[in-house]
Amino acid sequence: MRIDRFTQKMQEALQSAQDLASQYNHSEIGNEHFLLALLQQPEGISRPLLDQLQVPVDQLQQQLQIQLDQRGPNFRRLAKNGVFLLLAVVLGNVFLSYFVGVHALRTWVTEAPARHWGGFMVMGVTTGLVFFDFAYFREQMCTIICPYARLQSVLLDRRSLIIGYDEKRGEPRSKGKSRPGNGDCIDCQACVVACPTGIDIRNGLQLDCIACGQCIDACDTIMGKINKPIGLVRYASQDALESGRPNRFLRPRVAIYTGLLLVLFVALSLVGRRQQADVTILRGIGAPFSENAGDTVNQIRIKVRNRSDSPRAYRLELASPIGAQMIAPENPLLIAGGEQASTSVFVSLPTKAFQGGRLQAQFRVSDGQGFIANIPYELLGPQGRAR
Ligand code: SF4
Ligand code: SF4
Numbered sequence: 001m002r003i004d005r006f007t008q009k010m011q012e013a014l015q016s017a018q019d020l021a022s023q024y025n026h027s028e029i030g031n032e033h034f035l036l037a038l039l040q041q042p043e044g045i046s047r048p049l050l051d052q053l054q055v056p057v058d059q060l061q062q063q064l065q066i067q068l069d070q071r072g073p074n075f076r077r078l079a080k081n082g083v084f085l086l087l088a089v090v091l092g093n094v095f096l097s098y099f100v101g102v103h104a105l106r107t108w109v110t111e112a113p114a115r116h117w118g119g120f121m122v123m124g125v126t127t128g129l130v131f132f133d134f135a136y137f138r139e140q141m142c143t144i145i146c147p148y149a150r151l152q153s154v155l156l157d158r159r160s161l162i163i164g165y166d167e168k169r170g171e172p173r174s175k176g177k178s179r180p181g182n183g184d185c186i187d188c189q190a191c192v193v194a195c196p197t198g199i200d201i202r203n204g205l206q207l208d209c210i211a212c213g214q215c216i217d218a219c220d221t222i223m224g225k226i227n228k229p230i231g232l233v234r235y236a237s238q239d240a241l242e243s244g245r246p247n248r249f250l251r252p253r254v255a256i257y258t259g260l261l262l263v264l265f266v267a268l269s270l271v272g273r274r275q276q277a278d279v280t281i282l283r284g285i286g287a288p289f290s291e292n293a294g295d296t297v298n299q300i301r302i303k304v305r306n307r308s309d310s311p312r313a314y315r316l317e318l319a320s321p322i323g324a325q326m327i328a329p330e331n332p333l334l335i336a337g338g339e340q341a342s343t344s345v346f347v348s349l350p351t352k353a354f355q356g357g358r359l360q361a362q363f364r365v366s367d368g369q370g371f372i373a374n375i376p377y378e379l380l381g382p383q384g385r386a387r
Contacts, residue, residue: 036064048175084134092127103338149207158238165202194218276371278305288380296381297348305340312367319362324349354381
């Protein structure tokens with residue numbers, strides 16, 4: 001076969017078919033490679049021809065890609081799915097860590113799944129869903145499930161910056177090449193082929209658009225090839241595209257949205273700020289107090305949950321009342337990251353200090369690393385009652 005006798009376009013298509021075969025790790029070039037290469041030619045005639053015959057070209061192209069993807073022992077496909085699975089497992093674990101914390105997750109992954117089957121199931125289901133999305137569902141996630149586009153359509157107005165097609169410049173389009181008197185769009189479909197959600201941006205902004213900008217790059221490449229200025233598809237507002245006036249960025253809507261976002265950010269930061277530890281003070285089990293040689297002794301349990309990831313030593317102190325003595329067998333109280341512990345302390349002071357059987361006290365718990373909690377507590381003495 002004398003390839004040099006073929007037209008330039010045919011030689012390019014053969015080269016593209018060969019590239020496709022090696023890209024899919026196939027040992028020979030088949031009809032599917034050749035047909036796909038023809039359909040992907042930016043200024044080729046196959047696509048317009050099939051369009052005229054009312055063949056659904058986008059679907060045909062998608063089917064060809066799927067067929068090539070599934071053909072033979074495809075190491076590329078295996079490797080791709082392996083990477084997807086790895087990413088899905090990582091994301092499944094990250095999702096689980098939101099609920100159980102990083103410290104617990106670190107322990108769980110070193111232990112048998114049967115010991116934490118609930119957490120393991122959450123991770124497994126999340127991994128399965130993410131893998132399904134990456135490997136099969138793909139852009140349908142954007143077009144069917146993701147609320148981004150719906151939200152976007154509510155927030156935009158005619159002066160919002162969108163990805164738009166310059167109809168005034170592009171129309172009337174001419175198939176295959178630019179002709180005098182026609183617009184700059186040569187109806188090559190490169191923008192449609194590049195679009196991950198399969199829409200034609202020339203029909204205006206649509207809900208499916210995820211603003212990825214791939215149609216802009218595809219069209220700019222074509223414009224470069226036919227020696228026309230880039231930007232037939234570009235970032236612009238509907239207003240600017242229709243009137244030719246420059247985009248106006250500073251508008252009341254932009255200021256209001258910025259303000260609302262700031263408020264949301266501050267509110268989320270406040271909600272997200274959590275204490276590094278929780279301290280609970282409880283009365284001791286049994287009698288609330290005991291008397292000994294003119295002194296009253298309260299037994300109290302102090303429970304601390306360390307919410308940080310590292311071990312902490314919590315110092316327990318009695319800030320008031322003056323003259324009271326605290327006996328704490330475990331002080332400081334050592335607690336591993338993410339764990340909790342409790343200890344008993346005894347507060348002793350002269351019985352005469354009690355007014356009506358009650359006396360206000362204040363405990364202080366600190367970890368020497370910025371966490372300090374002052375907790376009021378009511379001591380009980382003779383004539384007092386436990387609440
Ligand atoms: S921006 Fe992305 S999703 Fe939107 S039309 Fe262009 S290629 Fe398609
Ligand atoms: S807008 Fe650009 S990429 Fe899309 S069909 Fe027209 S010339 Fe081709």
